[in-house]
Structures are given as C-alpha cells and as structure tokens.
C-alpha cells in the first residue's frame with residue numbers, strides 16, 4: 001500500500017503529473033464550490049449592464065441579460081464536467097457489457113453482437129451522438145444518453161480486444177478446466193486483468209465526452225435554459241463575438257483546460273499503472289546484506305563471472321529477495337549444472353545473467369561480467385550473438401505468428417548485416433545442424449507445426465545463429481519425453497564441442513546434470529550451498545539429500561522413496577542462520593543462528609555448511625569444519 005502511494009507520489013512529481021494534479025484539483029474544486037459561492041452572482045440579471053465588454057466590475061463582460069460571464073463560466077464547471085463524467089460512466093458501463101457479452105452468449109449471438117459493435121465503431125462518434133440525441137430527445141438527459149451510447153461501441157471494442165488477449169492465457173484455461181462457469185470466469189479472472197487499461201482509456205475518454213457535450217449544447221440540443229454549461233455559454237457568446245470576444249473565448253478556454261485535465265490525468269494514470277516499473281526501478285531496493293561467500297579469483301578467461309548476485313522484487317509487505325548473493329564463474333567450454341528444488345532461484349539467476357529480469361525486479365551484483373565486460377553495459381548485439389538462451393517452453397519463446405526460419409534469420413539480419421535471403425539460408429543450415437528433418441521445408445513452417453522436441457532444437461538452432469560463448473538452458477528437457485530429452489542433451493553437448501560454447505544447464509533433474517556437466521551448483525533458498533565437480537562426493541546435507549531422492553534403475557523398489565522432509569522457505573521468510581537448518585538432520589544451535597559461508601572445501605569444491613559431510617557412503621559421520 002505504502003509502495004503504491006510512493007509510486008503515485010513520484011508520478012505526480014513529473015511535469016505531466018504535476019500539471020494534471022493542479023488542473024484536476026482546480027476543476028474539482030470549481031465544480032464543487034463555484035455554484036455554492038457564485039451561483040447567485042451568475043444568475044443575477046442587471047438590465048443596466050446588458051452586453052458589456054470586460055471591465056473591472058465584470059471581468060469577462062456580461063450577456064444579453066446583464067449577467068456576469070466570469071461567474072457564469074465558473075459556475076458552468078459543475079454541469080459541464082458532471083455531465084461529461086456521467087456520460088463516460090454510461091459509455092464505459094455499456095461498453096463493458098457489450099464487450100463481455102460475446103464471451104457468455106451462445107456463439108451465434110456473440111458473433112452478431114460483435115458485428116453490430118464493429119459497425120457502430122465505424123461511425124464517427126459525434127455523428128452517432130447527434131443521431132442518438134435526436135432519438136433520445138433534446139435536453140440534458142437525452143444528450144447524456146446520446147454521448148454515453150455514442151462512446152460505448154469504442155469501449156466495447158476495447159473490452160473485446162482486451163478480453164480476447166486475457167482469455168487465451170493459461171490461468172483462464174486452468175480455471176475453465178476446473179469447471180468455473182463463464183460469468184464467474186469473466187468476473188473473477190478476466191475483468192480484473194483488464195481493469196487498468198480500461199480506467200486509463202475511460203479517463204482520456206472523459207475529455208472527449210466533455211468536448212462532445214459542449215458540441216451538443218452549442219448546437220442547441222444539449223443543456224437547455226435556464227441551465228447552462230460551457231457549450232451553451234459559447235453559443236450565446238458567439239452571437240456577440242464582435243462586441244465582446246471574451247464571452248466566446250472564456251467557455252472555449254474552460255473546455256480546453258478541463259479536457260486537458262482529463263487527458264493529462266489519463267496519461268499520469270497510464271504512466272503509473274502501465275510503466276509503474278520505471279518509477280520503481282529508480283528507487284533503490286533496500287536489499288539485505290549479501291552473502292559473504294568466499295569468491296575465488298575467477299580464471300582470467302572466464303566467460304561468465306558472477307559475484308554476490310542478488311535479485312529483489314517489491315511486494316505488498318516490502319522487498320523480497322529470491323536470489324541472495326550468488327557467486328560462481330564459468331570457464332570457456334565448461335558445462336555447469338544448476339540444481340535445487342523449485343523456487344530456489346535457479347531461473348532468476350539465469351535471467352539476471354541474460355539481463356532479462358524485468359522491472360520492478362532489481363538486480364545488483366558486485367561483479368556480473370560476460371565475456372570480460374559488465375553485462376549491464378554489454379551491447380545488445382554482443383549479447384544477442386554470443387549468449388544463447390534456451391527456455392523450458394519454446395512454444396512461448398517463438399513468435400506464433402512468424403515462420404520459424406524467419407525468426408532464426410532475424411538474428412543474422414540484425415546482428416551480422418546479412419541480406420534477407422542469406423540470413424534465411426543460414427537459418428536453414430542451422431536448423432539442419434540441430435537435426436530438424438527437411439530443414440528447408442520446416443523453416444517455412446510456423447512454431448505450432450513443430451513438435452515439442454523439434455521446437456526445442458530450433459530454439460538451440462536460434463542460439464547458434466550467432467557464435468555463442470555461453471548457452472544458458474533453463475529446464476530444456478523437462479517437457480520432453482526421455483528419447484527426445486536425450487537428443488536435446490546430445491545436441492547441447494555437440495554445440496559445446498563444435499562451437500566451444502560453455503553451457504549453464506538448469507535442471508530439477510540431478511541425473512541429467514550429472515551426465516551432461518562437469519560441475520554442479522546446488523542452490524537452496526536463493527543461495528549456492530554447494531559447488532562441486534559432478535561425481536565427487538557431496539558434502540552439504542542438502543546435496544546429499546537431493547542425491548538420495550534421485551531414482552534410478554538401482555533404486556530398491558521395495559523401499560519407500562526417499563524424500564526431503566519439510567519445504568524450502570518462501571523468499572520473504574528465510575530464517576536467520578542456515579536456511580536449510582529446519583530440514584537438516586545434522587542441524588545444531590549454531591546452524592540456526594549463524595549463516596554459513598560458501599568456502600572452499602578442496603580444489604574448486606565449495607560448500608556452505610557448518611557440518612560438511614566428508615564421508616562418501618552413508619553420511620553418518622560428519623565434521624565440524626568450514627567455520
């Protein structure tokens with residue numbers, strides 16, 4: 001709540017925000033107070049001062065009955081703004097109903113309604129308002145309804161588009177599959193997710209409604225005497241424009257200023273809800289102290305150096321830090337696996353390295369260097385060609401609307417300056433290199449025409465379009481069957497041999513990592529708790545427990561499957577001391593109070609534990625060490 005308040009505060013401090021706040025405050029204060037303070041002065045008829053120009057007594061002059069135009073302009077604020085807001089509320093309400101109905105009506109009725117909305121949208125708004133004003137009847141009520149229903153089709157169209165974009169999302173499908181009814185689905189899952197853009201558009205729409213209302217009153221089919229709004233004042237002022245131009249200009253200026261107030265408020269709201277992230281990024285995240293891992297000086301030619309990497313996100317109760325000081329380095333051509341239970345920070349570490357953490361997430365590190373340069377400063381071209389990223393679900397990584405070959409070719413067009421044709425030929429070549437059969441034909445297909453394994457290989461092919469020095473593969477085989485899984489792992493190994501690329505392989509599957517990598521980083525609660533050569537005996541009780549839960553052909557099926565009791569702590573609730581202590585059979589008071597540091601055990605083996613297990617076999621013996 002406090003964060004949201006501070007984001008609004010920083011938005012109001014921008015020039016646009018400050019102007020919108022001042023203008024809106026002026027409009028609201030006038031709308032509330034002007035009729036109370038100056039209602040009588042605005043209505044007072046003075047036959048001695050008919051049709052006068054501006055003077056000390058009447059700043060904007062007087063009208064044909066000698067009424068003061070300055071006070072009338074101020075008093076008209078309430079009706080002009082109030083009716084515009086009312087018309088907008090009607091328009092947005094009708095728009096939401098018309099826009100959401102197609103998703104609850106039978107298909108034919110929904111289509112009919114959508115077609116009707118599309119036809120109405122094609123009509124110019126003011127023309128539609130005029131047409132409806134005639135139908136609803138001349139007068140304030142008719143004008144409000146006319147403008148409300150005239151803007152409704154545009155909002156209905158917006159709602160339809162936003163609804164369609166949310167309806168395809170996985171969480172809506174999940175709710176649908178779990179039997180949630182259509183109306184509830186709409187109310188609970190769809191509408192809350194389209195609320196923000198709708199509010200922004202409604203605020204900007206209120207400015208247009210104000211203008212439309214003034215237009216109808218000007219034409220004599222809006223507000224009727226004795227009531228008056230700015231449109232009506234403008235019409236009356238126009239009759240005597242050669243005698244007193246201020247009489248016409250004052251209501252015009254009022255319409256422009258109030259319209260500007262609505263539009264600027266819309267812009268500010270958009271900046272807060274849409275680009276809230278930017279405001280957040282600037283404010284420094286109050287990060288907790290970093291892990292004090294003992295960082296060995298990385299090899300001079302290390303392709304990736306990560307020291308004290310931290311990733312934080314703002315939450316309702318303050319900042320959470322899911323990655324709390326991760327340090328490691330990767331040598332050229334080396335394959336390193338990252339393992340750990342779900343939520344341990346593996347993916348965030350990979351995303352931070354690839355500069356893919358989106359605001360409001362904040363990444364800090366003592367050192368975060370790729371290929372000898374700080375990642376933050378690396379040019380997009382360098383990262384694009386020498387760092388390849390393979391995601392778990394390549395379906396969401398490929399653009400579904402573009403052919404696979406063209407997407408691969410884009411890398412070479414962008415970064416190598418190849419012509420369209422040459423880049424496409426290279427894409428076909430790379431697809432063939434990653435064993436996509438009939439590569440030339442497949443390159444012309446869309447991602448949905450590929451099988452899961454083929455898409456994953458195409459994704460690796462995309463990484464090979466440059467000359468990758470590091471391939472980061474985040475759970476690249478989790479969604480694949482065992483045979484395809486092997487193909488993809490072999491392909492990664494071949495890429496390593498052929499291109500000399502280092503591999504950072506993130507996986508839940510410790511067996512996969514053991515087969516593919518020579519080193520393994522074990523992560524727990526946002527930290528690396530052990531960094532060991534694969535095959536060498538693990539010393540951290542967590543790594544040993546993970547290894548014990550691995551099922552293979554030698555696992556005794558008569559024995560119950562091994563599990564690690566308890567659950568890892570949530571990022572915001574990591575206890576003091578060792579984060580694993582609550583689940584560790586060897587934990588002592590020291591573990592619960594002092595956080596162990598990642599220190600060298602032997603060679604490049606590092607472990608963060610007060611009681612590292614040096615025995616290979618049963619894990620029964622343990623040593624006090626590393627203290």
Ligand SMILES: Nc1ncnc2c1ncn2[C@@H]1O[C@H](COP(=O)(O)OP(=O)(O)OP(=O)(O)O)[C@@H](O)[C@H]1O
Nearest residue numbers: 313322340341342343344345346347348349361571
């Ligand atoms: N954008 C975000 N905002 C807030 N918290 C996040 C965000 N992304 C991830 N987290 C949290 O950070 C923690 C680590 O997430 P991460 O995806 O790195 O875990 P992981 O080890 O890769 O897990 P998995 O194996 O399930 O993918 C999780 O608890 C997650 O809830």
